[in-house]
Amino acid sequence: MAFGEFDLIDNYFTHRWPQRDDVVLGVGDDGAVLALPQGAELVVATDTMVSGVHFDEQTPARAIAHKVAAVNLSDLAAMGAEPAWLSLALTLPEADQDWLNGFSHGLKEICDYYGCQLIGGDTTKGPLTVTVTAHGFVPAGTALRRDGAKPGDWLFVSGCIGDAGLALAVQQQRTTISDAHYRRVLERLYFPSPRVALGQNLREIASSAIDISDGLVADLKHILKASNVGARVDVDELPLSLAMTESVAADAAIDYALSSGDDYELCFTVPESRRGVFDTVLAHHPAKPICIGRITNEANTLTLLRNDEPWFSQREREGYDHFS
Ligand SMILES: Nc1ncnc2c1ncn2[C@@H]1O[C@H](COP(=O)(O)OP(=O)(O)OP(=O)(O)O)[C@@H](O)[C@H]1O
Ligand SMILES: Cc1ncc(C[n+]2csc(CCOP(=O)(O)O)c2C)c(N)n1
Numbered sequence: 105m106a107f108g109e110f111d112l113i114d115n116y117f118t119h120r121w122p123q124r125d126d127v128v129l130g131v132g133d134d135g136a137v138l139a140l141p142q143g144a145e146l147v148v149a150t151d152t153m154v155s156g157v158h159f160d161e162q163t164p165a166r167a168i169a170h171k172v173a174a175v176n177l178s179d180l181a182a183m184g185a186e187p188a189w190l191s192l193a194l195t196l197p198e199a200d201q202d203w204l205n206g207f208s209h210g211l212k213e214i215c216d217y218y219g220c221q222l223i224g225g226d227t228t229k230g231p232l233t234v235t236v237t238a239h240g241f242v243p244a245g246t247a248l249r250r251d252g253a254k255p256g257d258w259l260f261v262s263g264c265i266g267d268a269g270l271a272l273a274v275q276q277q278r279t280t281i282s283d284a285h286y287r288r289v290l291e292r293l294y295f296p297s298p299r300v301a302l303g304q305n306l307r308e309i310a311s312s313a314i315d316i317s318d319g320l321v322a323d324l325k326h327i328l329k330a331s332n333v334g335a336r337v338d339v340d341e342l343p344l345s346l347a348m349t350e351s352v353a354a355d356a357a358i359d360y361a362l363s364s365g366d367d368y369e370l371c372f373t374v375p376e377s378r379r380g381v382f383d384t385v386l387a388h389h390p391a392k393p394i395c396i397g398r399i400t401n402e403a404n405t406l407t408l409l410r411n412d413e414p415w416f417s418q419r420e421r422e423g424y425d426h427f428s
């Protein structure tokens with residue numbers, strides 16, 4: 105029996121999502137109609153994942169769905185927003201029902217967890233590409249931004265970085281590690297956890313924030329440029345997992361943490377005056393952000409230090425850039 109575009113949308117993307125009261129009209133019409141809470145501002149983020157660029161052929165459909173939603177929710181987290189709605193643009197080489205089952209289950213799991221509703225999208229035939237747009241809200245005027253860091257602010261990352269890059273290196277046969285460690289880091293590559301709760305807790309505490317997708321150095325530089333400041337980072341303070349420290353040499357671990365990307369931890373700054381409130385909030389929070397340095401007044405200058413001496417990365421590449 106022929107299985108067409110509209111069967112595909114009906115079977116996999118119309119029902120089974122959390123139904124939110126603020127969705128006046130969801131999947132099925134020319135557009136979605138949505139009700140914003142009073143006093144809120146809407147935060148919108150879009151990210152695409154392309155087969156061969158963001159994931160390889162072995163990646164399970166469930167992981168692709170999780171990750172494309174997670175990277176968008178991570179952008180909302182970096183803005184301090186509460187997630188509400190997702191839209192999905194799907195380009196598929198064929199309507200493979202096993203793949204669609206895995207994909208729609210993965211998407212449902214993460215939507216259920218964060219209470220997000222799929223509100224629309226688009227389905228086309230072509231090379232496998234998935235795009236999500238995430239919509240969320242913040243109380244007006246409280247969104248976290250890249251441009252608010254000030255000299256003297258403390259610099260934090262929300263958790264271990266470099267693991268996804270290590271998993272990719274193993275997958276691409278650039279290095280080998282034990283099976284047990286590979287399982288742990290592969291979970292971080294395939295199923296990143298967006299720091300959604302932490303992001304909301306940082307509203308009115310952090311002076312700036314960004315999520316780490318391209319690598320700490322590359323993404324921190326966006327904060328430095330937008331805020332017209334510099335930073336000193338003590339590379340010995342970078343949070344590294346046990347899987348990382350037990351698998352590779354210390355310098356290589358630092359390089360993964362600085363530049364491999366795909367981590368989806370938050371990098372943020374906290375002014376000295378908010379440090380007390382921050383420590384109090386964190387005492388009750390499962391995330392344990394680590395202080396890795398401080399913001400300086402040297403515009404656009406990132407200084408990496410090890411034992412108070414300048415430290416230079418072994419690898420030339422500073423972060424993921426699609427066109428260089
Ligand atoms: N084709 C485009 N048209 C309009 N704006 C764009 C386009 N591509 C990116 N942007 C905007 O440029 C800014 C930087 O985008 P970028 O994709 O680098 O950030 P990001 O999504 O946080 O990072 P990443 O994609 O690495 O996760 C964002 O404000 C984004 O909305
Ligand atoms: C098969 C394969 N090759 C390379 C990578 C690494 N990678 C791809 S895009 C990206 C940055 C974020 O993307 P964007 O800037 O588009 O949001 C990274 C770290 C991967 N995950 N899988």
Ligand SMILES: [Mg+2]
Pocket residue numbers: 150151152
């Ligand atoms: Mg982007």
